[in-house]
Amino acid sequence: MKIRLILLLVSLLSLVAADAQTAPADSVQPLHILPPTQRQSYKKLPDGSELQILAGKVKVRQGTTYFYCDSLVVNTNTRILEAYGHVHINDSDTAHVYSNYLRYLLNERKAYLTGNVKLTDGHGILTTKELEYDLATKVGTYKNGGRVVNKKSVLTSEEGVYYADIRDVYFKKNVKLKDPAYDLQTDSMIYNTETQMARFITETFMKDSSGRTIQTREGYYDLRSGHAEFSQRTRIQDKSMVVLGDQIANDDSSGIIQIRGNGVLIDTSQGVNILANEIFANKKTGAYLATKKPLMIIRQEKDSIYVAADTLFSAKLTDLYKIPDTVQKKAAPVAKNSKKPNTNSPRLNNDSTNRYFEAFRNVRIYSDSVQAVSDSLFYSFKDSTFRLYDNPVVWSKKSQVTGDTIYLFTKNKKADRFQVFENSFVVNESQIGVYNQVKANRMDGQFKEGNIDTIGAKGNAESIYFIQDKDSAYTGVNQTTSELMDVYFDKGELHKVVLRNTIKGTLTPISQKSPESARLEKFQWLERRRPKTKYELFE
Known part of the structure; x- marks a missing residue:
């Protein structure tokens, strides 16, 4: 009985299945x-x-x-x-x-x-000569030119596909967007009429009302908020700055730009390039922060200066020192036909030298004439001075300068002079293993054509230098102390030491004193820390 019941159920199920297979589609x-x-x-x-x-x-x-x-x-x-x-x-x-x-x-x-075709979803209006519209999928397609107007934005293209359910329009071929704030040109773009979000999927060029340009291959732009994110090697350029990166996030309302992956920031007003894997820039304040192997290049026709560190930061000096309003007003010109000073445009803020930068941890500097390392650095464009802190070292040709703090002054972006504070020490390599040395509490030095030319040492000054004859053979070692000491160089090599007062000294024949034993206290030769080429700073 059970077997018969099972066979009956199977037969009924087969009939239902067969009927379902032969039933017509939805009418x-x-x-x-x-x-x-x-x-x-x-x-x-x-x-x-x-x-x-x-x-x-x-x-x-x-x-x-x-x-x-x-x-x-x-x-x-x-x-x-x-x-x-x-x-x-x-x-x-x-x-x-x-x-x-x-x-x-x-x-x-x-x-x-056909004929004066218009499609609207309540947000945007599409007009075209001919349109194919699928009511089942709610997708409209045009292939002979179309125009979408959404408030003040006007988009045109040769071809397009409109998705009514999600309010997206896919524009193709010769796409142009006209907006009071932006002009855009591309070959393909997706635009949402409800959110006013534009997404780019090919080479795209944008220009805003201020003259800023954006070149990208992929990303999106929110026309309402001004927030945008780009990828595929994007370039943004305005009057004072150019930024490039694998990924860029830009927010017009806050003025913040974030660059990730092979980032480049070019400060055209300062002649400075920043390279890093992550850069943050604030367009409103003019500040920028670079991390992840940052490198700064202070450009010039010859002998550009390269600065690398773990972190680089730059901003306006007036923001750092918070210049009082009274000073700003004195610096501000009086507007024509006005009795009040123009405090909105003070000279201090508009001065191209109103900028500084800081470097933190593992600071390295390279130029063809001078190299340096330190733990931190402060540079002011106002006085063109590098202030090096925490175990700083400066090299020029065969000379090495160390101290607690070193100020390296530049002129026309070239090394001009330096100051060393506390534990000042200069080592000049005459040849491998032979070192002329000067130490003091304070040193002031001058450069000439990229070489150290003179040094003034004061406060417990000491020196060791090797005497040479006309054939450059070493004849003796002169070790002296003096309260004041002037050191003269010739083509980068120590040439003469002049002692000023409280003089003591000994001259030892070279046969009685080896170069290895002729060392002042705290002597150190740090050539291994010296950047040898600018390419080292890119690593």
Whole structure:
């Protein structure tokens, strides 16, 4: 009995399955004629087709889609609808489409519109010559030029696809956007009429009202908030700054730009380049921060200066020192026909030298004439001075300068002079293993053509230098002390030491004192820390 019941159930299930397989697809929704349609007639064609003709404020419905026009013809055999004059399609209130002529396939629910075609979703208006609109998928396509107006933004392209459900328009070929704030050109772009978000997927060029330009290959831009994110090696340029990076995030409202991956920031007003894997820049304050192997290049025609560190930061001097309003007012010019000073444009803020930069941890400096290292650095464009702190070392040709703090002054972006404070020590390598030395509490030095030319040492000054004859053979070692001491160099090599007061000294024949034993206290030769080439700073 159980076996028979099971066989019966299997037979019934088979019949249900077979019936399901042979059942027709969902039936096509019928077309309903609605008032105020005024006239209706029928006409038979020689091929046997029957035409249903409607005229006079025609209104028909298929499902939730309404069609309006002046007159309408339906071929009941081919299921093709043609509408003429003031055509209007209301697609479930999702989109409204207008045209002069409509050819509509009732079964496939595809509409082909020509003549003054307009599509709107309540946010943007698309106009074109011809449009194909699929009511089943709610997708409209144009291939002969289109124009979308959304508030004050106007987008044009040769081709486009409109997705009514999500309010996206995919523009293709010769895409242009005109906005009061931006002009844009690209070959492909996706734009959302509701969110006003533009997404780029190919080479794109933008220019805003201030003259700033953006070149990118991929990213998005929110036209309402001004927030944007770009990738695929983007370039942004304005009057004072150029930035490039693998990824760039830009916020117009805050003025913050974030660059990630092979970042480049070019400060055109200062002649400075910043390279780093992460850079933050504030357009409103003019400050920028670089991390992840940052490198600063102070550009000049010859002998550019390269600075590397763990972190680089730059901003305005007036923001650092918080110049009082009274000083700013004195510096500000008085506007024409005004009794009050123009405090909005003080000279201090507009001065191109109103800037500084700081470097922290593992600071390295390289130029062809001078190299240096330290733990931290402060540089002011106002006085063109590098202030090196925490175990600083400066090298010039065969000379090495150390101390607790070193000020390296530049002139026309070249080393001009230096000051060393506390534990000042200069070592000049005469040859490998032979070192002339000077130490004191304080030193002031001068450069000439990229070489140390003179040094003034004061406060417990000491020196050791090797005497040479006319054939450059070493004859003796002179070790002296003095309260004041002047040291003279010739083409980068120590040439003469002049003692000023409280003088003590000994001259020892070279046969009695080896170069290895001729060392002042705290002597150190730090050549291994010296940057040998600018390329080391890129590593």
